[in-house]
Amino acid sequence: MNSILLLLIIGVAVLFFVLDPAQHEIFPQCLFHSLTGGYCPGCGSQRALHSLLHFDFAGVVGYNFLFLPAALFILYHYLYPLLNKAFGWKLPNLFYKKQTPLIVLAIVILFWIARNLPWYPFNVLAPVG
Template sequence: MTKTARIATTALAACAIALAGAAYFALDPATNAIFPRCPFLTLTGLKCPGCGSQRAIHCLLHADIRGAAAYNFLLVASLPAVALLLVGELVRKRRPGFYAAVNNTKFTAGVLLAVTGWWILRNIMGW
């Protein structure tokens, strides 16, 4: 991919993220029908690991961390890990050791274990 194509792709992605952020800021997914419902919840009656994420994002954009955690605690709790992964990607070439530390099998297995545990517990405990 050429440098121009990378810049164009990055700009397009930034615009899409900004547009989605504006939509989630302006419109409440809890009351607005344009946001999709969870197909897993609709089909099974059980919550998936991502259920409540749209409402949690809306709350986070309004600085309501408690409300966001009530909708999807895993999303809020995973923000530091996501930040580490983003930083690791940004410094990938300058700090390959840091990148390797946050992009390894143990980290990935831990994320998989946390998501699976959250999925099971939220349905057993009714979170």
């Protein structure tokens, strides 16, 4: 099962590396944006992933400001046991702390609201392009 998931992840990564979601219509459009004209917390994530795979960190932040911190948080989840074992550290598993889901939910909701405000500095949170 893990090897199937790994192959799926690699396949998606290759697809997003080769094809730019901003230029190809095979990628799904955001239903929330299509219906309301507003930006959901995930708007720009496909373009951000494409930028990340090309090491364009300014593009990542420009498309979805929350994408890079979320990716680093997920990466931490998989690396902390390896770091603890390799260096004898005692890093906590932040994913399973009692307050983590509420903190993540609060950040996502605040980001969702802020990126739809038309005033500076909030309007820079909207996806570029």
